[in-house]
Amino acid sequence: MQQDMQYVYELYKEGNFSKAAAKLFISQPALSMAIQKTEASIGMPLFDRSTRPMRLTPAGEIYIDAIKKTLNLEQDLSQQLDDIRSLKTGNISLGGTNYINSYILPDILFGFNREYPELKINLKEGSAYQMQNMLKERSIDLSISCNPNIIVNFKGFQLFTDHLLVAVPKHIPVPDEVSQCTLSAADIINKKHLSTKYPSVSISIFRNLDFILLEEGNNLYERSMKIFENAGFSPSVKIQLSQLVTAQHLAESGFATTFISDRLIKYNNSNLNYFKLEDKESLRTFYILSHPDRYISNAVSAFIKYIQNYFGIIPL
Numbered sequence: 001m002q003q004d005m006q007y008v009y010e011l012y013k014e015g016n017f018s019k020a021a022a023k024l025f026i027s028q029p030a031l032s033m034a035i036q037k038t039e040a041s042i043g044m045p046l047f048d049r050s051t052r053p054m055r056l057t058p059a060g061e062i063y064i065d066a067i068k069k070t071l072n073l074e075q076d077l078s079q080q081l082d083d084i085r086s087l088k089t090g091n092i093s094l095g096g097t098n099y100i101n102s103y104i105l106p107d108i109l110f111g112f113n114r115e116y117p118e119l120k121i122n123l124k125e126g127s128a129y130q131m132q133n134m135l136k137e138r139s140i141d142l143s144i145s146c147n148p149n150i151i152v153n154f155k156g157f158q159l160f161t162d163h164l165l166v167a168v169p170k171h172i173p174v175p176d177e178v179s180q181c182t183l184s185a186a187d188i189i190n191k192k193h194l195s196t197k198y199p200s201v202s203i204s205i206f207r208n209l210d211f212i213l214l215e216e217g218n219n220l221y222e223r224s225m226k227i228f229e230n231a232g233f234s235p236s237v238k239i240q241l242s243q244l245v246t247a248q249h250l251a252e253s254g255f256a257t258t259f260i261s262d263r264l265i266k267y268n269n270s271n272l273n274y275f276k277l278e279d280k281e282s283l284r285t286f287y288i289l290s291h292p293d294r295y296i297s298n299a300v301s302a303f304i305k306y307i308q309n310y311f312g313i314i315p316l
Helices: 003-014 017-024 028-042 058-084 098-115 128-136 176-181 185-189 219-231 244-252 298-310
Strands: 091-096 120-125 142-145 155-169 210-214 236-241 257-261 272-276 283-290
Touching: 003 017, 003 028, 003 058, 017 028, 091 098, 091 128, 091 298, 098 120, 098 142, 098 244, 098 298, 128 142, 142 298, 155 219, 155 244, 155 298, 176 272, 185 272, 210 219, 210 244, 219 257, 236 244, 244 257, 283 298
Parallel strands: 091 120, 091 142, 210 236, 210 257
Antiparallel strands: 142 283, 155 257, 155 272, 155 283
């Protein structure tokens, strides 16, 4: 990318001259002069300097759109050249939530790195909607999501499912009618919850309990509220959190009841009783997603094939 474009793009991202100049390792007056020179060459301003942070003018929006297209072309060119060099070189940028990055990807990345040690992996973490925006901006190659509203916008390959369970601290009594449905951590680890021998229950059984929920904007929050809505009641919410793992630890301490993915349960010494839910929202299907217009490099293709094989999916 040309230097004048680089300067304009950095100012667009940062929103003010001082931050952009620091990122570019130049002085603020030098950046200001460079931007003015670019604006003079096209005959109109790119930024509305009367706002804080600065906003793009209509001409600026066209200019930034052209820069993004240039960056995408450069990125595709770099990946195609890497492909000529075979899988000995290349980069893969992945994005996921804390749940995906902490509980799903570690073993996968370890195995993939052993098979392709020369490939560089860049792992980003954030909310599902942050990952969606990064995919749209093509700042990451791949992300993993179970949110249908996100999946529909990208090219996707199915990977795995997980089951949301109700996790009740053991000191909290549950109705006798569901006592035979109680599952231990060992039962979940041994996948007994997937057997029809253990019946599912309605969330309405736990309507009198306090709940730990995730914050709005999280797919698990949206699913939880649908589960409550389908059962015809509003839950008593004791606390809302940003991370599923934090909710698990708080429930383990006896704080309140929560929803837990069966893939988070790794150890037998749990202080929780678990219950399968009959609501269809408790079953989540995850896809690996890529931008539909992005060039898929050999490195990215190899990772997609590897992760599909890991979950027993036969690539198409």
